[in-house]
Amino acid sequence: MIMILSSLRGLSNLTYTFNLAFHGKGASQCPNQVFQLAHLHLSPEIHSPLQSLIERCKSMDQLRQIHSVIIQKGLISDPKFCSNIIAFCSNNELGDMKYARSVFGIMPERGVFIWNTMIKGYSRENSPQNGVSIYREMLNNNIQPDNYTFPFLLKGFTREVSLKLGKSMHAHVCKFGFELNEFVHHALIHVYCLCGQVDMARGVFDLSAKSDILIWNSMISGYNRSKQFRESRKLFYAMEEKQLQPTSVTLISVISALSQLKDLDTGNRVHQYIKDYKVQSSLVLDNAIVDLYASSGKMDVALGLFQSMKHKDVISWTTIVKGFVNIGQVDVARKYFDQMPKRDNISWTAMMDGYVKENRFKDVLMLFREMQAAKIRPDEFTMVSILTTCAHLGALELGEWIKTYIDKHKIKVDVHLGNAVIDMYFKCGNVEKALMMFTQMPCRDKFTWTAMIIGLASNGHEREALDMFFEMLRASETPDDVTYIGVLSACTHMGMVDEGKSFFANMASQHGIQPNVIHYGCLVDLLGRAGHLEGAYEVIKSMPVKPNSIVWGALLGACRIHKDVQMAEIAAQQLLQLEPGSGAVYVLLCNIYAACKKWDNLRETRRIMTDRGIKKTPGCSLIEMHGIVHEFVAGDQSHPQSKSIYSKLAELIGELKFSGYVPDTSEVSLDIGEDEKENSLNRHSEKLAIAFALINSEPGFTIRIVKNLRICTDCHHVAKLISERYNRKLIIRDRTRFHHFVQENASSSNIESVIFPSIVFVPPKKSFSQPLCHGCIQAALSLRQAHPSSLAPPFSGRYPYFILFLVADGSFSCIAECAVGFTLGETKEELLRVLGLQGKKGSSLEFLRRGYKVTSLVYYFNSLFYIYSNLVRRRFDLEASSAWRS
CATH class of the missing domain: 1.25.40.10 (Tetratricopeptide repeat domain)
Incomplete structure (x- = not known):
């Protein structure tokens, strides 16, 4: 065909050939040969078929072939060819705006149409900054914008650009006299809603003639974007009063708002309108209707509509999954999730949210691993x-x-x-x-x-x-x-x-x-x-x-x-x-x-x-080790390392008892012997988790445990002692709060923890003329002038309690000591005897002057407690029996 065409002579024959190639079978059957016609010797008189050929380009490569011939034949600055090339780049998804810009730069004369085309292209390409740059260059060249300039320009604005330039563009609209233009209003509403300034958008809407349905659609969509769904519904009601015919875009936006409001009454009316007026069905509209019923809990209706849809996409399936999740039927949701032909990250997230709502966190992790295996980002x-x-x-x-x-x-x-x-x-x-x-x-x-x-x-x-x-x-x-x-x-x-x-x-x-x-x-x-x-x-x-x-x-x-x-x-x-x-x-x-x-x-x-068949909720503790969450139930022996765990726990308890630890069985509500009570305490889930952690972790590893119930007093004390003995940081989260145990300081930071022995610094001139009790201690701590010392000693066992109050002025002129479970005389005399200070005047001050360390004091206290452990168990009154001054 090329050989035949190349043998033709004369302008009329050549023009006929182009027309034949463009309009005839050549364009469809021999596309490459058609574009090779561009290499023929052309004259300026054949612009029309060449321009049509540009408009029919399917790629930038084809466009460049024709443009190269245009350049060779001296038509490089021809405004018609340049306009066609720029139009292709601006309007086509395959267009290259950099190429358009190079052509635009060599045009000798550029009217407002070609400037608008460039702005439109940058908006399509989501390059609003370049669009603004062209607009400013246009003004610098004394080209006045027309009623198409601002809609093209504002349509491409992102949220960031809208926040920065939205109001200034609005000022330009007013400056050039387009403040009453409906198309410009539509664009301004879009810009203001995009940057969250819905009130400004509503101001523009109220100034408009409201005759164009596009204005209403923009405002309703803007309210939806800012989650003001009630305002969207009000606007739809106002639209009905004006007897404006809604488009499918309007209906989709309104139904979306009603879905968020769970307004099924209005939703049913809108759905009936769609049926009565036979609004053309579309996948987006069908999905919106299904979501209306699914979000309102009417899954039977939603499922019926879903099954009747001729075409379904990932949004359709995800809507059904979300609907069953919202009514708590997570397993049914999973069934439809598994049936999905295709899933996106929204689908996966919807299913995970369902498991989160039902507290099925292990299922969440398993699903996340499946998501990773499916290579869904x-x-x-x-x-x-x-x-x-x-x-x-x-x-x-x-x-x-x-x-x-x-x-x-x-x-x-x-x-x-x-x-x-x-x-x-x-x-x-x-x-x-x-x-x-x-x-x-x-x-x-x-x-x-x-x-x-x-x-x-x-x-x-x-x-x-x-x-x-x-x-x-x-x-x-x-x-x-x-x-x-x-x-x-x-x-x-x-x-x-x-x-x-x-x-x-x-x-x-x-x-x-x-x-x-x-x-x-x-x-x-x-x-x-x-x-x-x-x-x-x-x-x-x-x-x-x-x-x-x-x-x-x-x-x-x-x-x-x-x-x-x-x-x-x-x-x-x-x-x-x-x-x-x-x-x-x-x-x-x-x-x-x-x-x-x-x-x-x-x-x-x-x-x-x-x-009544009421059972105690078993204590359950979770601990993460090397990325795996292990679960322990009180008395549990199902763990693969169960034998080692109980052996380690027995070893720990033995070592702590040797150091003076006395199990606190006061919260064991079983009417059994002391030994059985101790065995019951040793099966608590948090103790099992701690033993497991000590077996499977390196020294210095922080042990983190989550428990479903409140931690008991004995487990709290054992965790504190283990933290000190093994130099481990323990963090236990029970159902109310965290308990942090760091070396010698267990900072549970609640009033209950005050009953554990500690050293408390008290402001000077504090009087202890009345017997000390826990109320006194709490009152002192609440002042924030007094605070627990970081050297809170690790006393063994809950009873008795020793609390040393040291005056904060540094003189130690007043030391109040109280012991619970012993008489004042028994406690004081035995302590001074062990310290070798018995019978000496000013013994308490002498103890401080001798420079005894707190750790030494702890050692003697532990020894004393060990001796009187049986007495302690019988006498555990929580209030301090007396207070005395040195």
Whole structure:
């Protein structure tokens, strides 16, 4: 064909040949030969077929072939050819805007049309900065924009560019007289909604004529983008009043808003409209309708619509998976998930979220491993689900791996992902990493500050938690109800009764937050732990809302601390009315009876449990070792290393007993002998986890344990002693808070831990004219002028307690010593005899002057306790019997 065409002579024949090639079979059957026609000797009179040929190009390579001939024939600056080349680059997905720019640069004359074409191309290419650059160059060349310039320019704006240039572009719109143009309004609404300035977008909308449905679509979509779904619905109602015909785009946006609002009544009306007016079906519209019913819990309707769809995509399947997840049918959701022909990261994340909601965290990890095997790259939403799982399991190693993965793959760390990382670190007991993440976050929201406050408070850094709260206020961030839960919790564990009551009152007066039942639970806990049980009960009786199990549980927990049987029975009775099958209530009541030696009450309570078939929730502890989470249940012997674990535990207990450790069996609610009680204590899940960790880890390895129940007093003390003996850092998270054990200092940082022997520095001029009790100690600690010494001695056993109060002025002119379980004379005389100071004047001062170390004191105390261990078990009154001055 080429040979025939090349033999033709004359302009008319050559023009005929191009037309034949372009319009005839040549274009479809011999595309390469058609483009080879460009190498014929052409004259300027054949522009029309050549321009058409440019428009029919299928690739940049074909365009370059024709352009090369145009250049050879001296038509390089022909405006028609240049316009066609630029139009192809700007409008075609395969177009190259760099090539268009080079052609644009050599054009001798450039009208507003070609400038607009360039701007449109950069918008298509998502290069708004280049579009703005062309626009500015256009103004510098004294070219006035027309009514197409701004829609093309603004359409390509990203959020960042919109924030930076949105308002200035609006000013240009007004300057050039396009403030009433509907197309420009549409573009401005898009820009303002993109950067979150919905009020500005609504202002533009209200100034428009509202005759074009595109304006309505833009505004409704803008409200959806900013999650103002109620406003979207209002706008749709206003649209109905004006009797405007909605398009499929309108319906999709409205249905999406109704899905978020779970407004099935309006949704049914919109769905009926689609049926009545036979709106053309599309995959996007069908997916929106299915999501409407799925998000409202109508899975039978959603499933019927899904099964009737002729075409389904990954969004269709994911909608069904999410729908079953939302109604708690996770296994059904998994069935449809497994049937999906194709999955994306949204599908995987939806399934993981379902497992997270059901607390099936092991399934989350298994699914994540499957996702990795499928080579699906997780996004920031997937990472949030995985980090939430790590937080609940206390799996710090996996959490650290996820954080490294985020950094390595440069996954966008938005505020939600940053909050998840902070929460993971705190719930794994790594306060330092949480603080580091907080300082690195470029932007924070109220949830960030709240996570910090709650995390610090639960990890024993109550003062820092309150400091963080005040820093939050200085940052002009408004606290919410959850924030105040963290603040009140911090006050509770510091014994700051007055401050806590003040914060409680400030919720409504300063921030307009009405206390809910959880806040009242915190207040009851604050008063109860501080020993104000009557005051806590009065708060419950005066509550404006009905107290729930949280409130009564706080009172019952305080009764356990202070061994108030009468109040405990009141709280337990109310709790059992709310939760008649709760084994935890019966167990706690049994513990209180056991501690107070109310054996008849204990036996009766256990008989009731047996008759009603109520069983105690078994203690369960999780520990992560080399990336694997191991689970231990109280008395568990199913672990492959069970034999070694029990052998190691027996070895540990023997060594601790030799050093003076006396098991605290006061919380064992079984009416059995002491030896059986000790055996019961030694089967506690956290002790098994500690023994497992010591067997399988190197020296210096931090042991992190997560327990489902409150750690008992004996396990707390054993963990403290093991931390000191093996120079290990132990972090145990129970159902209420963290307990950090670091060498000689166990910083559980709660009032209960005060009952463990410690050295407390007291402000000068403190009078001890009255007998010391735990209330005195708590009051002293709450002042924050007194603080537990880092040299808190590792006393063996819970009883008796020795608390040395040293005056902080450095003179040691006053030392108050109290011993519980012994008379004052027995304690003082025996201690001085062992120290060789018996009968000497000023013996306490002499002891300090001789330079005895605290560790020496501990040794003698341990020896003394060992001698009197049997006496101690019989006499364990919690209040100090007396106080004396040297």
